[in-house]
Amino acid sequence: MSKVRNHAEDRLRTHLMKRHKVKDRxxxxxxxxxxxxxxxxxxxxxxxxxxxxxxxxxA
Incomplete structure (x- = not known):
């Protein structure tokens, strides 16, 4: 399940970086x-x- 959590964090962070125009990871x-x-x-x-x-x- 940690892979799912890491993927969700990464996708949201990538979306926010694009939205706020942050280029550096x-x-x-x-x-x-x-x-x-x-x-x-x-x-x-x-x-x-x-x-x-x-x-x-x-059991």
């Missing part, structure tokens, strides 16, 4: 940190572990 990472993507821009936090993986762990 390093500047984009500093200007749009992960905490802002989730807090300010409302990106959904995908769970790190799928729910079905631990559903029957005690």
């Amino acid at each position: 390093g500047s984009g990472l500093r200007r749009f940190p992960s905490a802002d993507l989730y807090g300010r821009y409302g990106l959904y936090k995908v769970p790190a572990v799928a729910g079905w993986c631990s559903a029957h762990a005690s």
